[in-house]
Amino acid sequence: MPADIAFERIYVELYQQVLQYLMTGVTVGSIYAIIALGFVVIYNVTGIINFAQGEFVMLGAMIMVSLYKNQVPMVAAFVIAVLLTTIIGAALERLAIRPAKGASIVTLIIITIGASITIRGLGLITWGPNTSSLPAFSGDAPLVIGTASIVPQTLWVLVTTAILLIALYLFFERTLLGKAMRACAINMSAARLMGISPSVMAMVSFALSASLGAVGGVVMAPTTLATYDMGTMLALKGFVAAIIGGMSSTPGAVAGGLLVGVLESMGAGLISSGYKDAIAFVVLFLVLFVRPNGIFGGRDTSKGGL
Amino acid sequence: MRHQNRIILSALFVVIGVLPFVFTSSYHISVMIFIGIHAMLAIGLCLLMGYAGQVSLGHAAFFGLGAYASGILTASYHVDPWLAMGLAAIFTGLVAFIIGKPLFRLKGNNLAMGTLGFGIIVYIMLVEMTDLTGGPSGLRGVPSLSIFGFTFDKDIKYFYLVWALALLFLILSLNIVNSRVGRALRSIHGSEIAAEMLGVDTNKYKIQILIVSAVYASVAGSLYAHYVTFLSPPPFGFKLSIEVLVMVVIGGLSSVYGAIFGAAATTLLSETLRGTVPKLLSGAGGEYEIVVFGVILMVVMIFMPTGLTSGTLNLVRRWRQEKALRVETREAEDGNAVTGVPRVPEGRTAIEDN
Numbered sequence: 098m099p100a101d102i103a104f105e106r107i108y109v110e111l112y113q114q115v116l117q118y119l120m121t122g123v124t125v126g127s128i129y130a131i132i133a134l135g136f137v138v139i140y141n142v143t144g145i146i147n148f149a150q151g152e153f154v155m156l157g158a159m160i161m162v163s164l165y166k167n168q169v170p171m172v173a174a175f176v177i178a179v180l181l182t183t184i185i186g187a188a189l190e191r192l193a194i195r196p197a198k199g200a201s202i203v204t205l206i207i208i209t210i211g212a213s214i215t216i217r218g219l220g221l222i223t224w225g226p227n228t229s230s231l232p233a234f235s236g237d238a239p240l241v242i243g244t245a246s247i248v249p250q251t252l253w254v255l256v257t258t259a260i261l262l263i264a265l266y267l268f269f270e271r272t273l274l275g276k277a278m279r280a281c282a283i284n285m286s287a288a289r290l291m292g293i294s295p296s297v298m299a300m301v302s303f304a305l306s307a308s309l310g311a312v313g314g315v316v317m318a319p320t321t322l323a324t325y326d327m328g329t330m331l332a333l334k335g336f337v338a339a340i341i342g343g344m345s346s347t348p349g350a351v352a353g354g355l356l357v358g359v360l361e362s363m364g365a366g367l368i369s370s371g372y373k374d375a376i377a378f379v380v381l382f383l384v385l386f387v388r389p390n391g392i393f394g395g396r397d398t399s400k401g402g403l
Numbered sequence: 404m405r406h407q408n409r410i411i412l413s414a415l416f417v418v419i420g421v422l423p424f425v426f427t428s429s430y431h432i433s434v435m436i437f438i439g440i441h442a443m444l445a446i447g448l449c450l451l452m453g454y455a456g457q458v459s460l461g462h463a464a465f466f467g468l469g470a471y472a473s474g475i476l477t478a479s480y481h482v483d484p485w486l487a488m489g490l491a492a493i494f495t496g497l498v499a500f501i502i503g504k505p506l507f508r509l510k511g512n513n514l515a516m517g518t519l520g521f522g523i524i525v526y527i528m529l530v531e532m533t534d535l536t537g538g539p540s541g542l543r544g545v546p547s548l549s550i551f552g553f554t555f556d557k558d559i560k561y562f563y564l565v566w567a568l569a570l571l572f573l574i575l576s577l578n579i580v581n582s583r584v585g586r587a588l589r590s591i592h593g594s595e596i597a598a599e600m601l602g603v604d605t606n607k608y609k610i611q612i613l614i615v616s617a618v619y620a621s622v623a624g625s626l627y628a629h630y631v632t633f634l635s636p637p638p639f640g641f642k643l644s645i646e647v648l649v650m651v652v653i654g655g656l657s658s659v660y661g662a663i664f665g666a667a668a669t670t671l672l673s674e675t676l677r678g679t680v681p682k683l684l685s686g687a688g689g690e691y692e693i694v695v696f697g698v699i700l701m702v703v704m705i706f707m708p709t710g711l712t713s714g715t716l717n718l719v720r721r722w723r724q725e726k727a728l729r730v731e732t733r734e735a736e737d738g739n740a741v742t743g744v745p746r747v748p749e750g751r752t753a754i755e756d757n
Contacts, residue, residue, distance in 0.1 A: 146516065197705045203458050204708045206515045207652060210460070211700030214645060218694030329641070333523065336516050344513075371531040378520035385517065386505045 116243070118366040119359060124251045124320065126358020127258040128154075131313035132335025133342060133350035134265065135306040141282035141345050142295075142302035145205050149189065149213035151332025153310025155220060155325065156182045158318040160311075162229045171234070179311045185216075186307020190300045213328070220325035228322035250319045257316045261309065262351060268305075269347075278302060282345075330374060334361075337381045356380075408577060411660060412570075419566050423559050432558045436630060438670045439565035443623035445650040445662035446572050447616030452648075453656040453710070454580060455612050456592030457507070458515040461522030462647045465617040467529055467639030468495045469624025471536055474634045478544045479535075485550070488625040492618045499617035503610035522644055529636040541635035548629045565626055569663070572619050576659045579615070588612060642693060646673065649696045652703050656710030664712060669696075 132150060139147045157178050164174035193212050197204060234253050239246040269275040280288040281298045289295055314323075321327070338357045342349025357377050365373040423432055444466055451457050472491035476482040482490070506517045529536050536542055548564070579585050590598040591605050598605050628634055646669055654665025676692035707714025 146513070148515075193701055193705065197708070200704070200708055201456075203452070203456055204704050206458055207648065207704045208701050210515075210645070210648070211697045211702075211704065214693055214697030215701065216697075218691060218697055222691065222694070333516070333520060337520070340513060340516070369531075372527060375524045375527045378524050381517070381520055382502075382505055385508060385513075 114366065115363070117246075118362045120247050120251065121366075122359030122362030123355060124247075124254050124358070125362060126338075126355035127254050128313050128317045128331065128354075129334045129338045129357050130351040130354025131258055131261060131309055132331055133338035133354045134261070134347060135309045135313075136336055136339040137342070137345060137347060137350045138265075138306045138309070139302050140339070142278055143194075143299045144202075145194065145209065146336070147303070147306065148206065148209040148332065149216060150306065150310060150335060151328030151330070152213050152216040152220075153182050153186060153307040153328075154314035154317075154331050155323075155328035156185060156216070156307075157311025157314030158231070158323040158327065159220060159224050159229075159314075159325065161315045161318055162231050162323050163224065165231060166229070175315055178315055179308050182311035182314075183304045183308040186310075187300050187304040189307075190303035194299065194303070195296065213332075217326060217328060224325055226325065228324045230322050231318040233319040234316075248320070250316075254316050254320065257312060258351075261312060262347075265309075265347060274301065334377045337377045340381060341384050408581075412574070412577075415573075415660075415663075416570065419570070423562055429558055432562055434670065434674055436558065436562050436565050438667045439562070439569045440623045440627050440630075441647070441650060441670050442569045442663045442666040443572050443619050443626075444647045445654070445666040446569070446576050446659055447619035448647050448651045449656070449659055449662035450576055450579065450588070450612050451616045452651055453658070453662075454585065454592060455588040455609055457609055457613070459518040459613075459616075460515050460641075460644050460648065461518035461520070461525070462616075462620055463639045463641070463643035464522040464525035465495050465499065465620035466624040466627070466643065467525055467636070468498060469621025470628040470634055470639065471529060471542070471624075472621070473625035474542050474545045474628040475535060477546055477629075478542060484546060484548050484625075484629060488622060491625050492621045495621035495624075496614045496618045499614045500610060503613045507606055507609045507613075519641075519644075522641060526636060526640050529639060536636075537634075539636065541633055543633055545628050545632045545634065547632065561630055565630075568622060568626065572622075573659060573663065579612075580659060584608065584611070645693070645696060645700075649699055651710075652700055653711045656708075657713045658710075661710060661712045 132154060135150050135153065136146065139145055139150075160178040160181055161174050164177060165171065169177070189212055193208050194205070197208055200208075233248065233250040235249045237248060239248055240252075267275075269279055277288070277293045278298050278301060280291065280293055281295050285295050288298075334357055335354065338353035339350050341353035341356060342351070357380060360380055361373060361376045364376040422435060426432065426435070444462060447465075448459060448462050451459055469491045472494050473484070473487045476487035476490060477484050502521055506514060506521070530539055532538070548561075580588075587598065587603045587608050590601065590603055591608060595605050624639075627638075650665035650669045651662060652665070653668050654661030654663070672695070673692055676695060703711050703714070707717075709717070
């Protein structure tokens with residue numbers, strides 16, 4: 098029956114397409130997850146949503162690209178990019194957040210927005226408005242898995258996300274510094290009584306979050322083009338992921354990131370690519386409508402849960 | 404308080420009435436028209452942010468909705484511009500009402516991101532719904548405004564129209580601020596839990612004030628549409644939302660008048676930067692001015708969380724008090740050298756601070 102065969106072919110094609118979109122979605126989603134983790138780390142320790150989170154990703158990617166262009170070896174460029182961004186993150190906390198100690202949430206929001214705009218503008222002055230690209234870490238020859246093909250850089254993104262997750266888990270569970278940060282997240286005053294300095298922990302959380310963002314930026318740079326204004330959208334998507342994940346939970350943030358990535362990729366492929374950037378926010382509004390504390394969040398999102 | 408308001412308002416009326424005769428060039432008048440349009444946006448955000456303490460990073464969306472609703476109704480469907488302006492305001496207010504409910508479930512941080520997301524969705528829709536909005540290539544042929552055969556075709560006529568409406572919004576807002584609703588909003592700003600304890604329906608007031616500020620922005624958008632007669636998405640993007648935020652931070656975190664001052668300062672700064680930055684940095688485009696806004700936001704919020712104008716006023720007041728204190732201390736020391744105890748009662752500064 099020819100009609101049946103035709104139908105089957107369409108079905109198989111659709112299946113392959115969906116598989117491809119799923120792959121893309123998981124890759125992009127991993128990046129969102131890394132950014133969401135950055136939000137969660139700062140939020141848990143300080144209660145601040147850092148609107149400059151996307152700028153860390155941009156800095157990581159752009160520093161990496163410009164070092165690479167100046168013949169610095171890949172590995173060295175990677176380390177320098179992450180270190181520099183980490184220092185910038187810590188400096189941001191010292192110079193902009195610390196002096197406003199005791200300020201209201203609204204004030205802190207506006208400060209981090211100001212920081213985000215300033216860093217982005219300085220990026221524009223330093224690197225100009227043009228996009229720049231970074232070659233993939235291990236070639237561009239696609240790997241074929243089943244019926245879908247993936248670029249090797251995808252694997253880099255996925256593996257990096259996994260490593261970061263494990264590293265974060267070990268950091269928060271096994272190291273003294275990580276435990277001190279968790280203590281601050283759970284109860285600031287009690288932590289202070291135990292001799293932990295919340296102000297140092299706040300700086301560490303910004304530094305940690307900046308290095309997370311920078312690593313994300315470096316591994317994603319080869320998959321997209323790097324520009325001075327790449328951070329805004331990424332930060333927003335990462336934030337949506339963090340909200341879906343309940344804002345204070347690490348696994349939630351990762352699940353949220355993957356969900357946003359996959360929905361976005363499916364929506365762009367199957368519905369319309371023009372609305373791609375709107376999908377995350379539609380998801381955000383739906384989640385907020387149904388479960389304001391996020392799908393994976395508990396009742397109280399204000400503390401604990403790292 | 405009422406009396407003081409009346410004096411400030413009359414002064415404002417006179418200054419605005421005279422301004423077009425002082426700055427007569429068409430460039431200056433068009434800048435002043437934009438200041439008026441921005442002032443409406445800033446007054447709305449001032450109510451929402453300065454009084455109710457709710458951040459909005461998507462204010463440009465309401466402005467865009469108003470502008471495009473007016474533009475589409477008049478250019479494509481030939482609806483009477485004034486009717487269209489009203490319909491646009493109702494439509495934008497309705498949108499604010501619908502998104503207000505889920506948005507205000509969010510507190511502080513999340514609200515800011517939620518409104519930012521809303522702004523981006525609206526912007527994408529303006530670009531993508533090409534059948535309706537003309538997409539990136541824009542919407543042409545928005546007619547000029549006219550009333551009873553009197554056309555607002557010259558800039559100077561439009562100047563008075565825009566500012567008449569801006570001042571109307573100012574007076575409306577002053578009334579809101581000095582009413583029961585205004586006190587309720589300030590109580591929400593102070594502490595939402597305390598406000599709820601006192602029987603303030605915080606959600607209701609927050610949504611109401613969001614609708615008011617959305618309607619202001621919508622009317623501003625309609626006026627913008629009829630002034631430039633051509634609409635394209637870029638002016639309604641994230642940058643405008645930030646500019647309105649800067650306006651409020653400069654002037655309007657604690658005063659509605661300040662919002663007008665902030666709108667004027669920001670618009671003039673933006674115009675000046677557009678002129679001077681490319682000369683200082685070779686090859687620099689208009690985008691660079693946003694760095695200056697970023698720095699302003701940070702510095703003002705770190706050192707003067709109540710806003711630039713009221714922060715400066717507080718500094719001046721404190722300086723005067725200290726000076727008065729020093730003088731009195733010296734007098735005391737002169738008159739009573741034995742003890743040297745200043746005659747100023749301890750509680751004095753605390754009382755005057757309020």
